[in-house]
Amino acid sequence: MPEKDESIHSFIMRLYMVHSCLKKSNIISKDGRWSRAINVCDEILPKLYLYNDMDIVNSMMNIGWAVPDKSPFSDPTSIIGHVSRLIKVKGEKVNRKSHLEVKFCMACVIESIKSNGFGYFKGAWGFREVRFCKDHNCTLVTVESSSRNKTIDDILMVCSGRYPSGCFCELLDNSPLDKYCHEYIRTEYYNPSIVDDENYVYIADCLRQNIKSLLQTGRRSFPEPVFKYIGLKGNDSIYLYGSDPVFTRKEFAGLIDLMFKCKYDYFIDFWNENAYKHKIYFGVLNRNSISTEIYVYRNIDNCGECVVANCPVKEYMQ
Structure with a gap:
């Protein structure tokens, strides 16, 4: 399985190596860097x-590939689309304008060889901004990118604990950003149970419309x-998505969050009576793994009659 902080490129590469x-x-890529688009061959x-899908998603997140949308009206299952595309012919693309440099910390590599x-x-090594390993207080080493075949040979050498020819280090200005940038790039792993946290509640379109x-x-x-x-001055109804005032989905989500925090009885009573929490499984490699x-x-009895085409509850009903 992928290591906790491993990039998707590295994990798939190890499968090919084995x-x-x-x-x-x-x-x-042809110019000797981590490719922007990868897929898995037959x-x-x-x-x-x-x-399982969770391991693959984590390794994608390590390079900034799959970022879950935690807004209440988003589709929490959309993140699995990255796994679906990974196993398709065209593959999945990293959100980068250029290919990623192949960088490494030899001390980290040797530690992994000894323990694993x-x-x-x-994954953090692939970011352009990350040039320093704070674990070993050293500059990352960059593999000379000239051709695809040379980089592949160099990667095999690195994974065996040896420095390839032509690799180099950049001079750093010792700024905090250089040394600790990767702490800001990736701060948490995707948690499939994150919706259990009251700060991350996903709401289907049917419930949103009734609210x-x-x-x-x-x-x-x-x-x-x-x-x-909402900018109203009297006891008036809220004209959502209307002319007075106009609410975006983000603003409506903020309103719902505010009503929870204010413990607005009228809304809380409605929620307790009508909001039904439904669990869905949506793995690609293993349906039940995420x-x-x-x-x-209220319930999912009427989901079959719902006209919303992209509702994840309908798509993944057991």
Whole structure:
């Protein structure tokens, strides 16, 4: 399985190495860097299914590839699309304008060889801004990028604990950004249970529409913070997505969060009576290896009649 801080390129590369077909991979670009677009060939694909989606997603996040959207009205299952595209012919693209430099810390590699029996490349090393290893207080070494075949040979040398010819280090100005940039680039791993945290609640379109209707109907006495948030001065209904005022989805999400924090009884009573938390499994390699929970309106009995085409609850109903 991928190491906790390993890049997706490194993990797929190790699969190719184990099965002696690294030369057939597209992990390395023609100019000798980590490729922006990678996919898994037919020879390796069956081996990939031995792992779970969560491990693959984490290794993608290590290079800034798969970033989950935690807004309440987003689709929490969209992150698995990166895994789906990884096993397709065209592959998946890293969100970069150029290919990624192959950099490493030899001390880290040797530590991995001693503890794991193999060397690997950390995801943070692929970022242009990261040029320093704070664990060993040293500058990262860059593999000379001239051709695909040379870089592949150099990577094999690095993974065996040896420096390849032509590699070099950049001079740093010793600024905090140089040494600790990777701490800001990646601060947490994707947690499939993150929706259990009250700060990350996913709401299906059916429930969102009913919350909107609830707040638009009649005149309500809203808490003062709610009035300040929406810009109303009296006990009036909230005309969401209308002309007075206009709310974006992000603003509507903020309003719902505010009503929870204010413990607005009218809304809380509605939520407790009508919000139903439904768990869905959406793995590609292993369906049950990654899951999340989404709140729907009352139950899922009427999901089959729903006209919303991209609802994840409908797509992954058991």
